Structure formats: structure tokens, C-alpha cells
Amino acid sequence: MSASSTPTDRDALRRGIANLDDQHAQIASLAREAEYLARAGYTPALHRLLNELSLRLKEHFDDEEALLEALDYEQLAHHSEAHLALIENLAELLMGVTRGAAAALDVQRFISSQLTAHFLSGDAAVDSFFQRVLHHT
Numbered sequence: 001m002s003a004s005s006t007p008t009d010r011d012a013l014r015r016g017i018a019n020l021d022d023q024h025a026q027i028a029s030l031a032r033e034a035e036y037l038a039r040a041g042y043t044p045a046l047h048r049l050l051n052e053l054s055l056r057l058k059e060h061f062d063d064e065e066a067l068l069e070a071l072d073y074e075q076l077a078h079h080s081e082a083h084l085a086l087i088e089n090l091a092e093l094l095m096g097v098t099r100g101a102a103a104a105l106d107v108q109r110f111i112s113s114q115l116t117a118h119f120l121s122g123d124a125a126v127d128s129f130f131q132r133v134l135h136h137t
């Protein structure tokens with residue numbers, strides 16, 4: 001993130017957080033759709049959707065990390081590693097879907113135990129950090 005877009009005031013920070021919240025909602029809805037397509041066995045549609053999910057995730061992780069970096073979040077390296085692991089696991093899942101080797105259960109497992117878990121626990125720490133900064137800005 002460039003110095004000019006650093007969230008130096010409360011409004012900029014609020015906008016940054018609102019953007020991340022919107023992305024979380026979009027990703028959650030793509031994830032629900034992916035689970036549905038996996039269960040239904042619609043492989044080409046599932047492949048397209050997981051591709052889209054991967055792009056949205058990368059975009060979201062970049063934005064989230066940029067905001068955390070601008071605010072000197074101490075756990076950034078650890079959080080970024082978790083993001084990278086999710087991207088890598090999704091890439092592997094995507095290859096599995098392409099080869100016909102990944103089953104609906106693999107997609108469900110990725111979404112419920114990895115992706116959702118990150119949003120619920122990893123991002124919860126990030127969210128309380130944002131709230132602390134916001135209330136001291």
C-alpha cells in the first residue's frame with residue numbers, strides 16, 4: 001500500500017474495513033455455491049467457481065494484508081502465512097477437480113474446515129485489532 005493510501009484517519013480506516021467485510025460476504029457466498037455444485041457433481045461449473053473463488057481470495061488477502069501492514073499489525077507474518085496456505089490448498093484442490101480426483105467431500109472439507117475456520121478464528125483476531133485501532137484513532 002502506498003503512503004498516500006495509508007489509512008491515517010478514522011474514515012479511511014472505516015472504508016478499508018467495510019471493503020474487507022464486503023469481500024468476506026462475497027467469498028462466503030461463492031463458498032456456499034461451490035459446496036452446492038460439488039454435492040451436485042457439476043464439475044465444469046465447480047471448476048469455474050473455484051477459479052473465481054481463488055481470484056477473489058487473492059484480491060481479499062492482498063487488501064487485508066495491505067491494511068494490516070499500514071497499521072503495523074504485529075502478527076502480520078503469521079497471518080500472511082495462513083493466507084498463503086489457503087491459496088496453495090485451493091490451487092491443489094482445483095487441480096484435483098480438473099483431474100476428476102477431488103470429491104465433493106474434499107471441496108466441503110476445504111470450505112468448512114479451512115476457509116471458514118480462517119474467517120471465523122484467524123480473521124476474528126484481525127477484526128478485534130481493527131476495532132482497537134479504530135477506537136484509538
Ligand SMILES: [Fe+2]
Nearest residue numbers: 024060064123
Ligand atoms: Fe479476511
Ligand SMILES: [Fe+2]
Nearest residue numbers: 064079122123
Ligand atoms: Fe485473513
